[in-house]
Amino acid sequence: xxxxxxxxxxxxxxxxxxxxxxxxxxxxxxxxxxxxxxxxxxxxxxxxxxxxxxxxxxxxxxxxxxxxxxxxxxxxxxxxxxxxxxxxxxxxxxxxxxxxxxxxxxxxxxxxxxxxxxxxxxxxxxxxxxxxxxxxxxxxxxxxxxxxxxxxxxxxxxxxxxxxxxxxxxxxxxxxxxxxxxxxxxxxxxxxxxxxxxxxxxxxxxxxxxxxxxxxxxxxxxxxxxxxxxxxxxxxxxxxxxxxxxxxxxxxxxxxxxxxxxxxxxxxxxxxxxxxxxxxxxxxxxxxxxxxxxxxxxxxxxxxxxxxxxxxxxxxxxxxxxxxxxxxxxxxxxxxxxxxxxxxxxxxxxxxxxxxxxxxxxxxxxxxxxxxxxxxxxxxxxxxx
Amino acid sequence: xxxxxxxxxxxxxxxxxxxxxxxxxxxxxxxxxxxxxxxxxxxxxxxxxxxxxxxxxxxxxxxxxxxxxxxxxxxxxxxxxxxxxxxxxxxxxxxxxxxxxxxxxxxxxxxxxxxxxxxxxxxxxxxxxxxxxxxxxxxxxxxxxxxxxxxxxxxxxxxxxxxxxxxxxxxxxxxxxxxxxxxxxxxxxxxxxxxxxxxxxxxxxxxxxxxxxxxxxxxxxxxxxxxxxxxxxxxxxxxxxxxxxxxxxxxxxxxxxxxxxxxxxxx
Numbered sequence: 001x002x003x004x005x006x007x008x009x010x011x012x013x014x015x016x017x018x019x020x021x022x023x024x025x026x027x028x029x030x031x032x033x034x035x036x037x038x039x040x041x042x043x044x045x046x047x048x049x050x051x052x053x054x055x056x057x058x059x060x061x062x063x064x065x066x067x068x069x070x071x072x073x074x075x076x077x078x079x080x081x082x083x084x085x086x087x088x089x090x091x092x093x094x095x096x097x098x099x100x101x102x103x104x105x106x107x108x109x110x111x112x113x114x115x116x117x118x119x120x121x122x123x124x125x126x127x128x129x130x131x132x133x134x135x136x137x138x139x140x141x142x143x144x145x146x147x148x149x150x151x152x153x154x155x156x157x158x159x160x161x162x163x164x165x166x167x168x169x170x171x172x173x174x175x176x177x178x179x180x181x182x183x184x185x186x187x188x189x190x191x192x193x194x195x196x197x198x199x200x201x202x203x204x205x206x207x208x209x210x211x212x213x214x215x216x217x218x219x220x221x222x223x224x225x226x227x228x229x230x231x232x233x234x235x236x237x238x239x240x241x242x243x244x245x246x247x248x249x250x251x252x253x254x255x256x257x258x259x260x261x262x263x264x265x266x267x268x269x270x271x272x273x274x275x276x277x278x279x280x281x282x283x284x285x286x287x288x289x290x291x292x293x294x295x296x297x298x299x300x301x302x303x304x305x306x307x308x309x310x311x312x313x314x315x316x317x318x319x320x321x322x323x324x325x326x327x328x329x330x331x332x333x334x335x336x337x338x339x340x341x342x343x344x345x346x347x348x349x350x351x352x353x354x355x356x357x358x359x360x361x362x363x364x365x366x367x368x369x370x371x372x373x374x375x376x377x378x379x380x381x382x383x384x385x
Numbered sequence: 386x387x388x389x390x391x392x393x394x395x396x397x398x399x400x401x402x403x404x405x406x407x408x409x410x411x412x413x414x415x416x417x418x419x420x421x422x423x424x425x426x427x428x429x430x431x432x433x434x435x436x437x438x439x440x441x442x443x444x445x446x447x448x449x450x451x452x453x454x455x456x457x458x459x460x461x462x463x464x465x466x467x468x469x470x471x472x473x474x475x476x477x478x479x480x481x482x483x484x485x486x487x488x489x490x491x492x493x494x495x496x497x498x499x500x501x502x503x504x505x506x507x508x509x510x511x512x513x514x515x516x517x518x519x520x521x522x523x524x525x526x527x528x529x530x531x532x533x534x535x536x537x538x539x540x541x542x543x544x545x546x547x548x549x550x551x552x553x554x555x556x557x558x559x560x561x562x563x564x565x566x567x568x569x570x571x572x573x574x575x576x577x578x579x580x581x582x583x584x585x586x587x588x589x590x591x592x593x594x595x596x597x598x599x600x601x602x603x604x605x606x607x608x609x610x611x612x613x614x615x616x617x618x619x620x621x622x623x624x625x626x627x628x629x630x631x632x633x634x635x636x637x638x639x640x641x642x643x644x645x646x647x648x649x650x651x652x
Contacts, residue, residue, distance in 0.1 A: 034548045037501045071548040072517075072580070076510035077502060084505060107579060111513045114521035349529045352484055 019043040024059060029066025032074035041081050046088040057089050065096030075108035146265065146342040150273060153266045157274070168271040169278070176237035176272075177279025184232045184283050185290035191224055192216055192294025200298060209302055210312055216295030217313035222321045225288035227373055229280060230332035234365035238340030241272050242361035245344025246354035254345060269341035273334060280333025281326050288325060320385060328376060332369055339365045391455065393417050393473075393551040393583040394440060399449035401435045408447055409435060411609050415602050417551070422577050422584040424594050424601030424617065428632065431604040433587045434478075434555060440585065441475055441553055442466050453551070471499065473551040474544025478559060480536035482528035488515055488539050489524040495546040514542040518572055534565035541572065551583045552576075558590040570596040591633065595621075603629055 015030030017040050026044060044060075062082070064070075082092045097105060123131070157164045199212045245268055248254055254264045292313050299309045343361035347353045394417035402408040409432045417423040427433040438444040440451055442458050451458045453469040482491050492511040496502055502510065515524060518538040528536055537557060544552045557573065558566040574597050576582050588594060594601065594617050603613040603620065605628045613620050613629045621633040631638050 034496075034500050034502075038503045038506070039501075041503070072513060072545070073496070073500065073502065073506075073510045073548050076513055077506045080503065080506040080509040083509070103579070107517075108513050111516040111521075112509065114516045116512050116516070117522050117524045120525055 015040055017041065017043055023061075025061050025063060027063045027066060028078075029068075031069035032067055032077065033069055033071045034073040036074060036077060038077075041077065044081055044085065046084065046090075059091045059093065060085065062092050062094045063096045064094060064101070065098070067097060067101055070097075070101040070104050072104065072108050075105045078105065079108060079112060142346060143339070143342055146269075146345070147338060149263070149265045150269060150338055153263065153270045154273070156266075157270060164274065165267070165271050169275045172272050172275035173279045176233070176240060177275060177283055180233060180236055181283055181286050183236065184229050184287045187232055188220070188225060188228050188287035188291040189294040191228060192220055192291035193297055194294075195219055195224075196295035196298035200302065204302075209299070210304060210308070212299055213295060213304075213309045213312035214316045217292060217316040218321065220291035220295075221288045221317045221325050223373075223377075225291055226284050226325055226328035226332055227369070228291075229284040229287045229329060230336055230369045230373075231366060233276070233280065233283070233333075234336045234340075234369060235362055237276065238336045238365045239358045239362045241337060241340030242344040242347075242358040243354055245269075245341055246347035246357035249345060249347045250349070250353060264345055265341075269338070269345065272341055273337040276333040276337030277330060280336070281329040284325060284329035284332075324380065324385065328373070331372060331376075335368055335372065336365050339368060391419065392452070393419060393454060394423075394585060395452040395455075396440070397450045397452070399436070399439060399451065400447040401432055401439055401444075402447040403435070403444075408609065409606060410604060413449070413602075413611060415611065415614065417583050417585050418600075419550075419583055420577060420581045421599040422573060422586060422597050424598035425585065425587045425604065426589060426594060426601050426632070427604035427606075428589060431606045433589075433604050436604065437553060437555055437585070437587045441473070442470055471547065472549060473553060474541075474547065474549045476537065476540040476544045476552065476554045476557065478555045480528065480533075480540040482536060482539055482543065484528055487525045487527055488520060488531075488542070491528070491539060492542050492546050495543065499547060511542075511546070514545045515539070517545065517576075518542045519568070532565075534561050534569065537561070537569060538572065541569075541576075545576070548580075550581065551585070553585045553587075555587050556590075557586060558588060558593045563592070566590070566593065567596070569593075573597050591635070603632060 015032060015036055016028075018027045018029075020026070028040075062078070064078075078094070082094075085092050094105075196212050196216050199215050200209050203209050203211055245254070248268070254268070257264050257267050292310075295313065296306065296309050300306055340361045343357045343364065347357035396413055396415050399410070399413040400408045401410040401413070413436065415423075425433045425436055435444070439446050442451075445459055445463075454472055456465050456469055458466055458469045482488070483494070486494065489508070489511050492514050493507050496507045496510055500507070512521070512524060515521060518541050520535060520538055520542065523531060523535065523539075528539065531539070541552070541554075541557075544554075554573070557569055561569065570593050573584055573586070577584055577597075584597075586593075586598060598617050600615065601617055601620065602611045604610070605612040607628070612626055613623060617633075620629060623629050623633070627638065630636070
């Protein structure tokens with residue numbers, strides 16, 4: 001039986017494999033190069049059912065006298081097929097290869113004699129879970145250590161304000177705080193508007209639409225204003241801190257600071273945290289103002305006067321509510337900047353490290369902000385504040 | 386196919402410029418012959434890497450033509466660009482390995498994308514290429530986990546993936562210690578001799594130039610072109626122009642303005 005599969009037209013003679021099972025002989029002719037199709041080897045593929053090649057076992061001769069060209073990838077195909085046949089119990093002997101091409105095949109064969117590595121073993125579910133838990137524990141410890149250093153540097157900066165890099169603080173405050181006001185205000189305005197709409201749909205049945213103003217006032221100032229600000233800043237400014245510091249770490253700038261005997265936390269993280277502490281409460285106030293105006297748009301559209309809405313909304317914002325708002329915004333400002341900086345300074349090596357640090361910073365920030373907000377809600381309830 | 390058509394690289398009247406800025410190099414003419422290691426030499430800022438970007442088709446020449454194995458790269462509005470690109474390999478200065486892929490996957494990728502080889506043959510070929518550059522045993526390492534010299538070797542293995550007859554190397558010895566650099570030089574010579582590969586090497590490392598380069602051109606930004614061409618040993622013997630002497634004898638140029646005027650006057 002002869003199986004001949006031409007490889008297609010070309011300037012060289014077409015590549016073909018003629019296999020004669022009776023003679024246990026396969027003749028390969030033409031140019032066996034990187035462009036050779038895999039179908040050329042089909043006659044020598046082991047039969048899956050019998051694990052033999054065209055019913056033969058034992059020995060097979062591969063005659064390469066007809067080859068007109070051979071490169072390393074062609075050699076790889078030959079050696080791969082020989083290896084495959086060997087695993088199926090067929091010993092292949094090669095013959096007839098012209099001397100100039102035999103050099104290439106020999107070079108390939110020699111290269112493959114070097115000890116190679118095996119794929120790393122797959123990690124089981126239990127080991128993977130264990131590794132993840134250890135990583136979370138180490139991560140938490142790193143975060144606590146970093147926070148400790150930051151607090152010490154912060155307290156030190158209060159004692160020696162002149163040691164703080166105020167130019168950096170001013171720049172960061174503008175870029176990550178002042179420039180964030182429009183987006184924070186827009187999101188807050190829309191959230192205020194949505195709350196007012198949803199509340200009005202229910203309260204209008206009992207004719208108490210005016211209490212929408214009270215609800216918007218309390219919800220925005222006490223809860224949503226600080227929360228929206230923190231989440232937007234986590235996505236906008238915290239991620240920027242992670243990316244910026246991660247890139248500095250990759251460029252060995254952080255190492256340069258360390259070898260100068262300076263503290264990266266003090267030089268890089270502290271100015272950003274201070275800027276965030278100073279600007280986040282102000283940005284939060286803008287967010288509260290915009291959120292209340294969002295509710296105002298709904299109520300005025302329903303026929304209430306601006307003055308009525310405003311008086312009603314503000315009446316619910318007591319000094320305590322306002323203080324809670326500012327307190328939360330300070331906490332969130334610290335958390336967002338600190339976690340963003342910590343993730344950047346802890347970035348690994350490699351091209352994906354900055355991206356990973358940024359993603360990790362945003363995710364950690366949002367989770368931590370949500371957890372802290374929940375804890376504060378419970379505490380304020382318990383303390384009846 | 387005549388001999389001219391088979392020349393791996395032929396450059397005719399190449400003018401190198403960025404955007405609408407004045408050209409940095411004008412009317413370059415040279416060829417890389419079959420099986421030779423060809424050096425594109427020059428000091429920092431002389432435009433040698435810019436020439437390379439023109440040769441590999443990343444930048445369209447302001448004027449002139451680049452022929453890869455006889456095919457004008459930019460003919461017919463770039464129709465032949467990718468055909469030409471597939472006929473050479475390229476090693477970037479920092480390796481440019483894909484950071485998320487291990488070395489085996491880095492080398493396998495071109496084979497998977499551009500050939501019809503079976504997965505087993507692709508893996509065999511990739512392991513072989515890595516072994517040829519001395520990286521057997523490092524197949525499953527990510528690029529970030531190996532040294533700079535090993536990254537350059539892996540980048541050469543990737544450049545070898547499709548068995549091109551032409552490979553461009555951008556500063557292969559830059560940032561390497563003398564031993565690693567000598568190893569890389571030896572590898573390039575071995576590949577050129579055993580596989581008949583032509584190399585276009587951009588470098589300013591005189592040690593490597595003397596070790597591996599068969600023929601070279603020397604670029605000078607002041608002269609806006611090639612100031613010398615020939616075997617490195619012959620170039621090192623030249624007594625004129627001053628830039629060539631300063632380059633090959635590692636001497637500072639005392640008055641660049643006067644020298645460039647002199648160079649221009651002689652041209």
